[in-house]
Amino acid sequence: MSEYFEVNDDSLERKYKNCDQHDGQLGYKMAEHSDRWTCGFCGHTEFKK
Numbered sequence: 001m002s003e004y005f006e007v008n009d010d011s012l013e014r015k016y017k018n019c020d021q022h023d024g025q026l027g028y029k030m031a032e033h034s035d036r037w038t039c040g041f042c043g044h045t046e047f048k049k
């Protein structure tokens, strides 16, 4: 079954962007939604253009 859950690092990287509300620290990934990005750490939301 595990072959159906292959993780491609490149595509995983594209699904997240770093939240800019943490003094430039990396590791605060924002999750992608259909129309926005949200940070799970601070709740910051960025709407897609």
Ligand SMILES: [Zn+2]
Binding pocket: 019, 020, 021, 022, 028, 039, 040, 041, 042, 043, 044
């Ligand atoms: Zn954040």
